[in-house]
Amino acid sequence: MADLERPERLQIMLTADELMALENWRFEKRMPSRSAAVRELLRRGLASDGFLAAGQGTKSQEFGVLAPEVDGRRPNGGTAE
Numbered sequence: 001m002a003d004l005e006r007p008e009r010l011q012i013m014l015t016a017d018e019l020m021a022l023e024n025w026r027f028e029k030r031m032p033s034r035s036a037a038v039r040e041l042l043r044r045g046l047a048s049d050g051f052l053a054a055g056q057g058t059k060s061q062e063f064g065v066l067a068p069e070v071d072g073r074r075p076n077g078g079t080a081e
Contacts, residue, residue, distance in 0.1 A: 012038075014065065015064075015065075015066075017066055018064065018065040021065055021066055022037060022038070022041075022065070025041070
């Protein structure tokens with residue numbers, strides 16, 4: 001097998017609404033693939049400010065792409081834009 005430029009694989013599970021949001025963003029930004037779109041969103045997220053560290057005992061299911069806002073804040077610690 002040929003050497004891959006990105007040999008690490010990351011698998012995530014999305015709801016239908018989360019996938020639709022990703023696809024809509026991808027096409028709006030003219031990204032060539034889902035993988036490229038996810039990498040760009042990760043790059044932007046890691047470069048951003050205003051997010052708190054996850055609290056101890058926080059569950060994976062509490063981190064959604066389309067998490068509901070409560071008082072202008074997202075349950076995962078992010079701020080509403």
